Amino acid sequence: MATLGFLHGGSFSQLATLADPAVQAWRPRSVYLPEAGEADFDGLDTLIVSDRLHPGLLAKAAPALLTVAERGGTVVVLGENDITGWLPGLEACEPAETNFWWWRTGDDNGVRRTHEGHEAWDFLSERAVRWHYHGLLKPPAGATPLVHTVREQDGDPERDQVLLYEDLVSTPGRLIVAAMDPVYHHGSRFMPGATQLLYGLLRWTG
Structure with missing residues (x-):
């Protein structure tokens, strides 16, 4: 089994997720x-960067956490986080309106899988x-988009x-x-799909 790291800020949802037997x-x-210091990231094959972390602390820790990817490992960066300015390759991260209740109103939230x-x-x-x-x-040219939205589409989705x-x-x-925040919603037990995304990411990268 790969060595997994879970970067968190000690919030209730992050600690609840970390304590989940399925995650453990x-x-x-x-x-x-x-x-967090450089030694905390030594030997990791995969690092999950929890959503909703303090932006200043996250930017400060970025050089250390990115050593996981620089050594050939995997870094999973979840939203909602401020990732512009320190995440390699990212060209932009624009704010978007969040529809929490689309599945109850019958709306199409425009999310589509690709590749x-x-x-x-x-x-x-x-x-x-x-x-x-x-x-x-x-994302940078050469990256593989996996999910996009067709709402208010401009240019190449x-x-x-x-x-x-x-x-x-x-x-x-x-x-x-990801622009999604599964740790928060899984730990809060609020949002269909969040748990599936979290567990799926673990299976994919573990």
Whole structure:
């Protein structure tokens, strides 16, 4: 089993997620962001960067956490986080209106899967990626968009309105970046699909 790290800020939802027996089965190393140093990321094959972390502390820890990808490992960066300015390859992250209740009103929230032959879909269900999001990502050229939105579409949705992508070009390793915040919603027990996304990411990258 790969060595997994779980970067968190000690919030109730992050601690509840970390304590989940299904997550503990992966034997994650708890990395507390306010006290994190370079040694905390040594030897990790995969690092989950929890959503909703303190932006200043996250930017400060970025050089250390990115060493996981620089060594050839995987870094999974979840939203809602401020990732512009320190995440390699990311060209932009634009704010987006969040519709929390679309599945109750019958609306189409515009979320679509892409690159259906990608290995990610062996681990992620439709429900896992189709709930809500907190931003529109513009990944680097050469990255693989996996989820995008067709709402208010301008230009190429696979470049300009991406919600989840895999980046194998910006570091020697792999960056998986999402505009969704599954740790918060799984730990809060609020949002269909969040738990499926979290567990699916663990299976995919573990």
